[in-house]
Amino acid sequence: MGLSQARLNEGIDHVAAQEPKVAAALDRVGYPEPRIRETGYKTLLRTIVGQQVSVAAATSMWNKLEAELGEDFTPACLLGRDFDTLRACGLSRQKQGYARSLCELVTAGAVDFDALPADDEEAIAELTQIKGIGRWSAEIYLLFAEGRGDMWPAGDLAVQEGLRRILDLSERPSEKETRALAEGWSPHRGAMAIFTWHAYANPAL
Known part of the structure; x- marks a missing residue:
């Protein structure tokens, strides 16, 4: 199964503890809901x-x-x-x-x-x-589906735009830049991917 709410929150909290801008975004938009699909x-x-x-x-x-x-x-x-x-x-x-x-x-x-x-x-x-x-x-x-916690779909435009909003970047990062920006977030990049989608869809950011 995918990342549970507990694993999702834990991963985001871990990154927020080292990234003040992630912590600030979390305060504004809160935790995302899990995205879980069946395996197969x-x-x-x-x-x-x-x-x-x-x-x-x-x-x-x-x-x-x-x-x-x-x-x-x-x-x-x-x-x-x-x-x-x-x-x-x-x-x-x-x-x-x-x-x-x-x-x-x-x-x-x-x-x-x-x-x-x-x-x-x-x-x-x-x-x-x-x-x-x-x-x-x-x-x-x-x-x-499998809940692999370090998946980071850096080519996803919503991930890139969500990351821009979270980190307050001047422009949307490229796929290469998106991968580089998240290197230090391993092994919690999967939780952060879901958080970037949440941020992308939230007008509070």
Whole structure:
């Protein structure tokens, strides 16, 4: 599971104790709520379904997919449906390709969500072999589903902007700068990533 409220608060408190600007931001916006997803292929499949569409459209597609396949559908269920059936659920040709790649890898045992490498970079490398899953999607999965506490999706624009607000920077940092700024926060960067999203969405900053 993802980071619990206790682990989230503990991580943010640890960084706030060494970063006065983080402490000041915490006083203004408070602690974020946990972001927890279930482990397994469905969380990544839902990420694929939601790519480049609105939240409402993604929810609609997912509901149609579950109506067609059943709420507890297996990878084999999806692989057994033809193009037109999945297209009727809203999945484009590209998304179907990504979804089939994921389900084929899971069925073949090439990706085992119960036994991903303990090393974060190795786990990211294994997940990004799936078509349609880039580094950001892998990092989000490992943070939200597995609760890996040092995930830091530095390429996320909201993380960058949230960091700018928290640290009162003159401009949004680049991905490279975002990684460098958080180096000293390890092993609590996952909690801080969730805090930056919280700060980004909070008008108090």
